[in-house]
Amino acid sequence: MPEISGYAFPNDIHVHWSLMIVMYPYITGFVAGSFIVTALYHLFGKNEFRPIARLSLAASFCFLLVAGLPLQLHLGHPERGLFVMITPNFTSAMAGFGILYSFYLVIVMLEVWFVYRQEIIETARRSRGFKRTFYAALALGTYDTSPAAVAIDHRAVKLLSAIGLPSACMLHGYVGFIFGGIKANPWWSTPLMPVIFLLSAAVSGIALLILVYQVTAKLGRRAVQADTITSMARWLWFFLIITVTLELLEIIMLAYENSEAWHIISPLLTTRLQFSFISIQMIVGSLIPFILLFIVTVMNRYLHERVRNTLTFMASLLLLIQVFSMRWNVVIGGQLLSKSFRGLRSAYEPHLFGREGIVMAITLFLMPFVILYFFDRVLPIEAPPGAYPPEHDGSPEPGVSPGAV
């Protein structure tokens, strides 16, 4: 039995939304964040993101495949999970999940297909037997790789990015809306919630890609592109600043207004969430990466490449923790306070095993990487060097990393 300080409504002492509901926005955040990076290249012509454009699209896709699982695992009746799609109640924020998720999945799958179409066809042509049949099937019956067709591919990718970006933002903003729209809970109920979720998704997505990019470059013995890392670090810094500003604004606003809710949120933050909010989310997760990325952004020209990569790597790692703790503090924190506004329950400790346990959460986090590995086997994320011309005019220097389409 949890310990209660003050008075909590007797039904308010249970944390019904467990670790899985922390994992859900965490994973969805990677989906949206990664897609934002793809869009920066395909849509906004940021050529320095070329080396990671495919990686980010693939990451978005792989995390998306897992995004629904934590929800499913959390349900009291998982066998009824599909009811959300079959018999949705449209006044519910949660009912939008099926539609948004399916729509975004289709967009991402189409984008992957258009990005890889040419390679799929060429692999089919080069191969024999089962492999040929498999890739031929993936080509969906069209084998046109004429310049005109490739030009259409490029336009389609651009269009899909243009649709995909708002879809990804909606998918994740909607996750924030699920919490932000609960007027019963003062720790959740703020219109800032979807915005904070979305921006921290961008943070987690970019941070994750910095890590994966550096690790895969190391494993594949490829050079880490300086301008790619620098640019990612700048964007990461930018999103970090806005995210943390909004996270703090929300709290400062409550405190300044001295609202009724502040009288319970203040002790919540300083007692129950002291470690996870103040220490982890704000100091270790925000202040330190801010300083690291400040150095990378402002003093970039003085930095040796290795120092820059290491600082960015460290900052990204800390930011992954920051975003996780932010999800934790929102989801779990909101359930530690009673709606009586008079009591707090003792900290929630997830089980190690079981369908909502820590091992499951780690498995969920690792699954997308496993999927990414197989994705890479089927559709290589690193294209053979010089295989394809750069999409955008201008910047790509000769000899720059194996390109993405």
Add this chain to the structure above:
Amino acid sequence: MDETRKGTPSSEPPPPAASSPGRRDFLATALGASGGVFALLAGGGALATSAEAGGAKGDDRYDWEAHQWAYLIDTEKCIGCGSCVRACKAENGVPDGYFRTWVERYLVAPDASHVDSPNGGLDGFAPVQTAFEPTKSFFVPKLCNHCKETPCVQVCPVGASYRTKDGVVLVDGKSCIGCGYCVQACPYGSRFLSPETHTAEKCTWCYHRITKGLKPACVEVCPTATRQFGDMKRDDDPVRLAIAHGRVQVLQANLLTEPQAYYLGIDKEVR
């Protein structure tokens, strides 16, 4: 336990496991009926007999368009005996540690307050020492407010939570997916995810009883008439008269959920 049993309609206490399917059967029937009027098949022979005694139509039909239920809690009268909590638990098979209704105790001084509800008031209230000298104290029974604009029904992703035409908020245990969104959305802490059924559960105002002309178990057993149940569609209903003519309050009125459980004599300390 005797007094808690007094109000139950059947001669033998419905065991928790049995009462639950009964309600679900009833809900299935309710969903199966196309019109506003539907046949009531819940319970058994004993219940049907008591329904006639309770003043429902002899043919067992209940017209949910003919009623608009409301609940009135006169906190001045509550003595904190906890009979209501026990009756509710027995009537509805509420799992241990979860509450469809509970009683809160307030000890208040001008500059301090103490609130508690040991085990929801199930075992009554033992004397308590406070660090300050209370200048007033009172009990406040709580239950689902059966709000007209209820956030719990709004957020249910599958429509398992719904409000009946006679003004009762119910959960269809057969379609509830157990996501817990309604539990989070209820500002009053009236809902919980049952560890037994893994679905959301809450006070039904004893829908299986009121549709037979009986009162909710908690109202039935309340020795001081703190808890009253009435029909807003009956002009001479005492509860309707009290709500229509008296000065009543609702909990957390600022949230505009339009609760249909009204309070008399609550204090600013009560949320």
